[in-house]
Amino acid sequence: MNGPARVALSALSLLGAAALLAALPYVVGVDWRQIGGEISRLSPWELAALTALWLAGLWAYTFVLTASLPGLGHVHAFMLNAVGSAVSNLMPFGGAAGVAVTFAMCRGWGHRGTAIAVSTLVTGVWNVLARLLLPAVGVAALLAAGELPDRRMAAVAAVAAGVLAGCVVLLALVLRSETAARAVDRRLRAAASRLRGRARRTLMRADGAMLDVRGKAVGVLRTGWPGLTAGMAAYLLSQALLLAACLHVVGARAGFAEVVAVFAINRMLTIAVVTPSGAGISETGTAALLVHFGVAAGPAAAATVLYSFYTYAIEMPAGGLAWAGWILRGRHHKTPAMPTQRALVKK
Numbered sequence: 402m403n404g405p406a407r408v409a410l411s412a413l414s415l416l417g418a419a420a421l422l423a424a425l426p427y428v429v430g431v432d433w434r435q436i437g438g439e440i441s442r443l444s445p446w447e448l449a450a451l452t453a454l455w456l457a458g459l460w461a462y463t464f465v466l467t468a469s470l471p472g473l474g475h476v477h478a479f480m481l482n483a484v485g486s487a488v489s490n491l492m493p494f495g496g497a498a499g500v501a502v503t504f505a506m507c508r509g510w511g512h513r514g515t516a517i518a519v520s521t522l523v524t525g526v527w528n529v530l531a532r533l534l535l536p537a538v539g540v541a542a543l544l545a546a547g548e549l550p551d552r553r554m555a556a557v558a559a560v561a562a563g564v565l566a567g568c569v570v571l572l573a574l575v576l577r578s579e580t581a582a583r584a585v586d587r588r589l590r591a592a593a594s595r596l597r598g599r600a601r602r603t604l605m606r607a608d609g610a611m612l613d614v615r616g617k618a619v620g621v622l623r624t625g626w627p628g629l630t631a632g633m634a635a636y637l638l639s640q641a642l643l644l645a646a647c648l649h650v651v652g653a654r655a656g657f658a659e660v661v662a663v664f665a666i667n668r669m670l671t672i673a674v675v676t677p678s679g680a681g682i683s684e685t686g687t688a689a690l691l692v693h694f695g696v697a698a699g700p701a702a703a704a705t706v707l708y709s710f711y712t713y714a715i716e717m718p719a720g721g722l723a724w725a726g727w728i729l730r731g732r733h734h735k736t737p738a739m740p741t742q743r744a745l746v747k748k
Contacts, residue, residue, distance in 0.1 A: 422684055425705065429688050429698040439651045439703035447650045454646055455711045458639035459483065461632055465527065468628030469621055470512060470520035480723040481506055487720020490713055506727055519621055527629050531637060532668055539665030542658040640664070640712065647708040648691075653700035655691065663690050667708075684709050 426432050463478035473481075484506065485499040500521055507517045622629075641664045648655055655663070670683035684705050691701035 422709075425685050425688055426702050428685050429692045429702050431698045431702050435699045436703045436706055439699055440707060443650055451643065451646055451650070451707070451711060454639060454643040455715070458636055458643065461635035461639050464628050464632030465524055465636065466520070466632075468625035468632060469523045470507065470516060471621070471625075472512065473507070473510075473520075477506075477510060480727055483716065483720045483723035484727070485720075486716040487718075487724070490717055490720075502724075509727070523621055523625075523629065527633050531633050532671075535637075535665035535668050539662035542661035637668070640668070643711060644704075644708050647704045647711075648696075648700070651700045651703040651707065653691065653696045653704045655694060655696050659691075659694040659696075663687060663694070666690055 426436055459479060459482055460475070462482050463475040466478035466481060467473050467475060470478075481503060484502055488499045488502050503521060504514070504517055507520075508514065641661065644664050644667070645660050648660065667683050667687045670686050687708070688702050688705040691705065692698055696704075
């Protein structure tokens with residue numbers, strides 16, 4: 402895709418997200434005046450508390466990044482997360498542009514290209530696994546509260562749990578032994594031989610990928626998986642608490658199980674690539690689900706808009722400030738040299 406086409410696609414995607422967000426109140430039967438009235442009643446202390454929860458979540462995610470990239474400090478990780486999130490929030494399939502920005506920033510700090518690639522791979526896997534796990538967690542919370550989910554929600558959770566289980570098993574086998582990695586590569590080649598066209602070419606290009614992934618990632622995962630897992634858990638917990646706080650400050654009444662379920666579906670919907678970070682799609686789905694659980698339409702829409710502000714809108718100016726900080730100062734601050742990836746694997 403050439404440059405003008407990419408710009409046009411991004412513009413259309415942003416317009417689609419804006420249209421969905423503009424229509425959000427009418428999905429649940431309120432208007433923007435009512436939403437504005439709900440939010441305008443918030444006190445400065447409540448806004449400060451919500452902002453603190455948002456910042457706590459960003460800081461928690463720095464532990465994921467520092468565990469995946471040896472030598473990366475928490476301040477640099479904070480900047481990296483802010484800039485990457487801002488880029489992803491501005492365009493569909495923004496993850497690719499975010500990776501490019503990540504490489505530029507980390508290379509400016511003196512990290513090796515191979516180490517950056519491994520960090521991107523590992524954090525990507527942890528993010529996908531976490532989002533696949535969330536719907537199953539949400540359904541489990543509803544079951545524990547005695548609220549049986551409808552068939553559609555149960556189907557989403559079942560599919561997500563199945564995909565998660567398959568990914569975890571495959572990842573564990575590949576990382577456990579070179580023999581398993583070679584077996585996966587053989588299966589990929591066998592599958593490619595029975596296909597035609599683009600699918601065949603894609604799988605054939607993946608020849609040797611499992612061995613390459615294992616060789617590069619095993620050293621980081623061997624020592625960094627506790628930090629990756631704890632950091633991701635703390636990040637998701639802080640985001641769930643932020644949603645609960647948004648509901649509380651606007652007077653929306655929802656039980657613990659319902660909040661967990663709504664949070665899980667909200668985060669799952671952010672994977673949608675039709676709009677940047679699923680903007681508009683995740684908000685309308687969240688508001689509708691809150692109303693389905695008995696939350697009044699006005700507070701449900703207001704809490705959703707408030708939560709979207711902290712998990713989407715505010716990340717763009719924050720990322721811009723972090724990028725400016727990197728340009729003006731951070732890019733010239735080199736990170737001490739770290740052991741090569743090969744040395745990490747041998748240990």
